[in-house]
Amino acid sequence: MNIGVVTFPGSNCDADARHASALTGNTVHSLWHKDTALPSGLDVIILPGGFSYGDYLRTGAIARFSPIMTEVVRFANAGGLVFGICNGFQILCEAGLLPGALIRNQNLSFVCKDVFLRVENTDTPFTNVCSPGQVLRVPVAHGEGRYTASADVIKGLEDSAQVLYRYVTPAGQATDEANPNGSLNNIAGVTNASRNVMGLMPHPERACELLLGSDDGLTVFLSLARHCNVGMA
């Protein structure tokens, strides 16, 4: 599988995303925010975490107009798989590839810790190796991760199973205590209607080796690989 990882000015998880991609046996392509063309044969584009453009104006608001984003939008609209992690999720929302927005954490604090995520829908390119309701341990590190959208958008996401991950207790309960940022309905990750674009606030690329405390983040990379191999068969 060919994975492209975009670096924006201020990205700081691009190396981690490349590492996790290589760890799972993929060919990794480094993409630069000023690129105006994508390498041919790309299967997945990752928008990594960080503070693109210093989070000026709003998180993701300026990165969304980077030259490469025209190609990312075109790639997504053609069915290509796009995965935004943390700041990447914020950029995808600003770009209109995902619904909703990510705003200041409810407690106004930057939160950096391991959280537990419940997989809500396993019938997607990003979650297909998981079992329904599986609980993953993955770190978060963000100040603006409170997922919000209008009531009808949230209802639409829930009704069409576009909420892929929810913050839960280790036992899998979606409680207020398990919610690190005040996201509506404990939402940690969503996909678009056609299920080829996903945004996730936690960092699975930082949880791909047991040495680092958890390798549950591998599930995303293995799901993508499985999806692409089945797709090519």
Place this chain on the structure above:
Amino acid sequence: MKTFTANITVTLRRAILDVQGKAVENALHSLHMPGICDVRIGKHIELSIQAVDAEAASAQLREACDKLLTNPVMEDYHFTLNETAAVEAA
């Protein structure tokens, strides 16, 4: 061409809990100012804009707000526009 100064105020939409506003409100109450409520924290943006008239300037400004300066999913905005007095050459 005329030059206008725009003052844009951006706030979170009413439906979204403004946690900064809430924290500041609590601080004001603890300073014995219980009469102050509905605190909303937003952003103030100033810019100059060149256009043939106020209507054209407003149109440009709305486009700037809708495309970049604000995110309609979470924010509302309003602005005032004033023509800048031409400076006489000395």
